[in-house]
Amino acid sequence: MTEQKLTPICYVVSDSIGETAELVVKATSSQFNSGNCELRRVPYVSDKETIKEVIEEAVNFNCMVAYTLVDPDLRSFMEKITQEYQVEAVDIMGPMLDSFEKVMQREPRLQPGLVRKLDESYFKRVDSIEFAVKYDDGKDPRGILKADVTLLGVSRTSKTPLSMYLANKRLKVANLPLVPEVKPPKELYQIPSHKVIGLVINPYKLNEIRKERLKTLGLKSQANYANMDRILTELDYAEEIMKKIGCPTIDVSNRAVEETAQKILDMIRGGKDNDFDG
Incomplete structure (x- = not known):
């Protein structure tokens, strides 16, 4: 009997429309044989309660979370709660923001959706x-x-x-x-x-x-x-x-x-x- 593999679910959480995170997830999943990944986008997140609701839902599935949050407080909360619930999570924007801040020696603007505005x-x-x-x-x-x-x-x-x-x-x-x-x-x-x-x-x-x-x-x-x-x-x-x-x-x-x-x-x-x- 062939073992049935579950299709992974990825929650894309963003304080903007979530397009950046979704593109990264799609590019990554394409590197695997099936390339199948169910995306559930949660855009315009601006509070901890929403994040908590998403993680509490995500923990019931074979899933992971990819997030782009520019607010350091929300990013910190996301990291803490995903560890608490043992949900695999990837901070897509945080490390890049930190590196830019070190190199440019100034703080980021921390405004969601700036890429979309530029586009x-x-x-x-x-x-x-x-x-x-x-x-x-x-x-x-x-x-x-x-x-x-x-x-x-x-x-x-x-x-x-x-x-x-x-x-x-x-x-x-x-x-x-x-x-x-x-x-x-x-x-x-x-x-x-x-x-x-x-x-x-x-x-x-x-x-x-x-x-x-x-x-x-x-x-x-x-x-x-x-x-x-x-x-x-x-x-x-x-x-x-x-x-x-x-x-x-x-x-x-x-x-x-x-x-x-x-x-x-x-x-x-x-x-x-x-x-x-x-």
């Missing part, structure tokens, strides 16, 4: 960058309704570089070129004026920029794109649209992208720190 910040930044690419240069006007801010301006007013810079600050930015021959999309008039920022520029500065752009493309600087009359027409049209919307404007003539971006951030947050400043 959320990272993914929000990625999401914002993807948004900026998707709704760049008026590709899809529906992005205007979803954006934290929409940038308006004629060609070569740094709309795209600004969008990408602000995306790295976790801002969802759409940008729209203003061309006299193209009527602005209706979405532009469906959002509050404070969520739109107009980029204006000195016509002579724009003339220089456009001439340089034509050179890089191997085209003649006399093209209509860099013609002063054409530039003045575009700027007058852009000013008309911006006044109609009632949006704030920023003169980008002699500003670096970083400087303009900071001014936009200041305008959005009203002088107060928020999630966009990261």
Whole structure:
């Protein structure tokens, strides 16, 4: 008769969501032939009573406990009670915290869930960058309704570089070129004026920029794109649209992208720190 082996049970106890401990348990169990392990996650543990309840339940099974607790008091209690009940337990984060404290010679912050918060910040930044690419240069006007801010301006007013810079600050930015021959999309008039920022520029500065752009493309600087009359027409049209919307404007003539971006951030947050400043 073949001996039936019991599937081990592992209680994953954490003061956050318990994802770190679960990954370690899964990676470890995969090193054994069957790799089977029943996981029972107990997240957001913040008191000793919960820990005691888990251990009293765990002692009735063929089990172990893997835990990530940053609070030294809770970790100490977990170590004591698992020894008392003779439950196999592994402190996944404690030894690493102790080692870091010795090397860095300062105490840890002892805040649960910081890794998850960092991950959320990272993914929000990625999401914002993807948004900026998707709704760049008026590709899809529906992005205007979803954006934290929409940038308006004629060609070569740094709309795209600004969008990408602000995306790295976790801002969802759409940008729209203003061309006299193209009527602005209706979405532009469906959002509050404070969520739109107009980029204006000195016509002579724009003339220089456009001439340089034509050179890089191997085209003649006399093209209509860099013609002063054409530039003045575009700027007058852009000013008309911006006044109609009632949006704030920023003169980008002699500003670096970083400087303009900071001014936009200041305008959005009203002088107060928020999630966009990261």
